[in-house]
Each structure stands twice: as structure tokens, then as C-alpha cells.
Amino acid sequence: MSNDARPDDLDVGPGRPGRTLSLAISPCPNDTFAFHALVHGLVAGAPxxxxxxxxxxxxxxRAAEQRDDLxxxxxxxxxxxLxxxxxxxxGGALGRGCGPLVLTAGRSDLRGARVAIPGTRTTAYLLFRLWAAGVDLAAIDVLPFEQIMPAVRDGRYDAGLVIHESRFTYPSYGLTALADLGDWWEGQTSLPIPLGAILARRELDGPALxxxxxxxxxxAFADPxxxxxxxxxxxxxxxxxxxEAHIKLYVNEFSLDLGDEGFAAVQALLARAAEADLVPPLTHPLR
Known part of the structure; x- marks a missing residue:
């Protein structure tokens, strides 16, 4: 069966209820760490x-095309x-001290800069747009995130917006952090930064999933x-x-449960972005 398929009624083995669900995640350590037990059939009663x-x-x-169940x-x-x-x-990624970084090869501002970003609908880019409001940029281009630091190092871009393990490795590329958007967000709101969410199709049993x-x-926490x-x-x-550092930073108590603080952080981010006309207002409740 192709990983890109959306399976219907399949034999899922004893003790595995319902059809097999399609799950799309990143290959980053926080996701593979968090989902290892589910993917390998180690969660009792889970599909x-x-x-x-x-x-x-x-x-x-993929989510915009409704390709996956989770x-x-x-x-x-x-x-x-929504x-x-x-x-x-x-299962999501929220936290403190884990925000996206704006990296340069020595520039002290972004006026007239060409900036490489990891995606136009990423939380990183939304935070960047809130932080850099009013700055006259020359260009914004989307690159796979692993290509951003080499592109800035090699002079193809003046700045790069990076996520994931780039927080730990950017000095080896000779780059410096012009801004830590996580620190900026926490200073603005005193809330954790909401990065990645886990979604399930509306017809599925969300609480059970x-x-x-x-x-x-x-x-994963009990036996790393x-x-x-x-x-x-x-x-x-x-x-x-x-x-190891990546997992410790991005998998935390919010990965177990968003809680009131996590929901407040998501609501604050999307409300600020909607007020700035960067995203549409929410038409469905978060919970």
C-alpha cells in the first residue's frame, strides 16, 4: 500500500479497531519520537x-487537499x-524558548533583503510577518527548510527564517541570529509559542484519537x-x-495536552494575525 493512499476498510489485526488511518507527519525527531508507539501498534485500542x-x-x-485522516x-x-x-x-508542538530564528550572515537589519522561508502558511512565517510589519523587503522565497541555511551562507539570500534543529546548528554555517521570534512572542504575550498542531478529520472520534x-x-517519555x-x-x-536536544525542546507537557494555556496561545496568535489581515478569522471553534 502506498504511503500516499487513503486506505478504506483493511485488516488491521486483532485488537486494532476500525480501518487503518492515514497519518502524515514530519520526519523530524519530535514527531517520530511522539508517534513511535502509535505507528508501531503499541497503543492499546488505537486504530x-x-x-x-x-x-x-x-x-x-496535504491538509488543504484533505489527503490524510491525521x-x-x-x-x-x-x-x-478547521x-x-x-x-x-x-501530539503537537508548543513551548517556550523554541521559536523560529531569523538568521543572517552578518546583516543588522532586513531593509531590502531577500529572505528564504520554510512555507507561506507556517507559524514561523506568520510570526515573521507580525514581527517585521512595515519592513520593506526585496523578496520572499519558499525553500525546503534544510536548504535555507546553506542558501544564506552562500549569499543567495540575505536572511533565512529557520525552524527545527537549525536552532542548534546555525553557528556551524557561520550565521548569526538577528531575531528569535519565540523570545519576541513570549515578550509580547507571556504565552508559549504554538508551532505545530495535530488534526483529525471531523468525522473521526477526536477525543479517542x-x-x-x-x-x-x-x-515515549516513559521509555525513550x-x-x-x-x-x-x-x-x-x-x-x-x-x-536529543531537538526532542527535549519540542516534546513537552503541551505535547501530552494543550491545556488552557496552550489553547490561549493558539487563540492569541490567530486573533492577532486576523486583526492584521494576515489570516482569515476563525469560523470554527478550536475546541
Whole structure:
């Protein structure tokens, strides 16, 4: 069966209720760590899942096309997706000290700059637009996130907006951080930064799927070694210490449950963005 297929009624084995669900996540360590137990059938009573991997810009596009039953997306994309998907309360990425960075090879401002970004509907770009309001840029181009730092280092772009493990590796490219958008957001709101969300089709049992994902995350915390081989196999040649730091930063108590603070952070981000005419107002409740 292709990873791009949306399976219907399949034999999911004893103890695995319902049809196999399609799951699309990133190959980044936070996702493979959090979803290892679910993907490998280790969550009691959870449906079987067939997983596909893609970077966040592609995942946002897959969700817009309604290709998957469960999908990781940027919180910034929610206004376009909540008619067809519901937000799960577990499995996402929120936190403090984990925001996107604006990197340069030494520039001190962005006037007239060409900027590489990881996607137009990413939370990183939404934060960038809020932070850089009024700055006259020369160009904005979308690149796969792993290509952004080399492009800035090599002078093809004046600045790059980076996410994920780039927080730990950018000095090795000779780059400096012009801004930490997570620090900026926390200073503005005192709230954690909402980065990536897990969505499920509206016709599915959202509370049951949230519980299954929460169980998967809890198992990952309880026995980190169980997912190690799976995580490293998809970690795109990351050094083990970078993988460990990545997981510690992006998988936390909000991955177990958004809670009131997590929902408040998402609401604040999307409300500010709607007020600035950067996203449509929400027409469906977050919960």
C-alpha cells in the first residue's frame, strides 16, 4: 500500500479497531519520537495507522487537499483547515524558548533583503510577518527548510527564517541570529509559542484519537530508548546530541495536552494575525 493512499476498510489485526488511518507527519525527531508507539501498534485500542513523511510546507498542502485522516500542520494554517479537520489536544508542538530564528550572515537589519522561508502558511512565517510589519523587503522565497541555511551562507539570500534543529546548528554555517521570534512572542504575550498542531478529520472520534496520541507520547517519555532507532532512521543525518536536544525542546507537557494555556496561545496568535489581515478569522471553534 502506498504511503500516499487513503486506505478504506483493511485488516488491521486483532485488537486494532476500525480501518487503518492515514497519518502524515514530519520526519523530524519530535514527531517520530511522539508517534513511535502509535505507528508501531503499541497503543492499546488505537486504530492502525499508515504513515507518510513530509516537511511542514508539504504537510500544510496535504491538509488543504484533505489527503490524510491525521496530519501535522502549522497552527498558522488552522483558519483554512478547521472546516474539515478538528484540533487534537495532544501530539503537537508548543513551548517556550523554541521559536523560529531569523538568521543572517552578518546583516543588522532586513531593509531590502531577500529572505528564504520554510512555507507561506507556517507559524514561523506568520510570526515573521507580525514581527517585521512595515519592513520593506526585496523578496520572499519558499525553500525546503534544510536548504535555507546553506542558501544564506552562500549569499543567495540575505536572511533565512529557520525552524527545527537549525536552532542548534546555525553557528556551524557561520550565521548569526538577528531575531528569535519565540523570545519576541513570549515578550509580547507571556504565552508559549504554538508551532505545530495535530488534526483529525471531523468525522473521526477526536477525543479517542487525542487519547491515543497522548498515550503514544506518554510511552515515549516513559521509555525513550524504545523509539531511538526509529527516530535516528528518519533524522536526516542529525548528530545524536542534536536529536536529543531537538526532542527535549519540542516534546513537552503541551505535547501530552494543550491545556488552557496552550489553547490561549493558539487563540492569541490567530486573533492577532486576523486583526492584521494576515489570516482569515476563525469560523470554527478550536475546541
Amino acid at each position: 492502525a495507522v499508515a504513515v507518510a513523511f513530509a516537511d511542514i510546507d508539504v504537510l500544510n498542502g 496530519v501535522k500542520v502549522s497552527y498558522a494554517a488552522l483558519p483554512w483547515l 472546516a474539515d479537520y478538528q484540533l487534537l489536544t495532544s 487525542s487519547a491515543a496520541v497522548r498515550d503514544s507520547v506518554a510511552q 530508548s524504545a523509539s531511538q532507532d526509529y527516530v535516528l532512521a528518519h533524522a536526516q543525518e542529525m548528530e545524536p546530541d542534536v536529536v
